[in-house]
Amino acid sequence: PNERDQVCAEFSKMYQDNQSDFPIDCKEVEYRNRLISCYPIHPEIFDRLYEEWATMERFQRTRGVLRLMAAVIHELWMANDARAMIMPGSLPLDVPPVKDELVRYLPETWNAIIDSEVDGKSSVPYQLDEHTSRYGQKLAARRVSRTIMLGSAPTVRAQNIRGIEASRIRLGVIQPGENIADFNDALNTLRGSLSYLYSDPAGNRYWYDTRPTLRKTASDRSSQMAEPDIECEIEKRL
Secondary structure, eight states, rough: OHHHHHHHHHHHHHHHHHHSSOOOGGGGGHHHHHHHHHHHHHHHHHHHHHGGGGGGOOOTTTHHHHHHHHHHHHHHHHHHHHSBBOOGGOOOSSSSHHHHHTTSSSSSHHHHHHHHTSSSSTTHHHHHHHOHHHHHHHTTTHHHHHHHHHGGGGTTOSSSSSSSEEHHHHHOOOOOOHHHHHHHHHHHHHHHHHSEEEEETTEEEEOOOOSSOOOHHHHHHHHTHHHHHHHHHHHHHO
């Protein structure tokens, strides 16, 4: 109990010291009490599951959450994960038992999106973590992409206001002692690198969609054009 209270106090202090980076309710005593009551699972996981995933017709609020968390906890235990709490960014979506628990409620097209844009060795976030030491030491890109996936996938067609707020992305990944700027930078890098990640014009909300972004469409079309044809068109326009 003493260690639990100390961990939750550190999280609460981080939210109070960086109020502009996290949701406003996190600085209150009530949220610290929630951290204690949910420990070692961060309450943001339950908020996303009960507020977003529970709106899906096939999702079972009790059994579905228990199955998912059982798979997550098993994988983290076997991997000897030593992070302070289990957070949305902790979910190993590259592991079939965890991935399958989420994908079972989503259309089949999400399998390929998770593999290429969220988690796994062939995914863009994995490559960013591997080639950028500032990300790789803390798996920053993967933790951010997992959090966006958990917060946006189930309501991608139903929301009037799309996506998960940037403040809640930070809430789902950052632990005491970590540099907030590294995760902000990872989020911005993913925004410019992924083909199915959308954001609003202000960069305040982010979501995955099953439709490719304009960047992806332009890239696909340009790859079908021959270099001489491109040069000829440029010369004509000049």
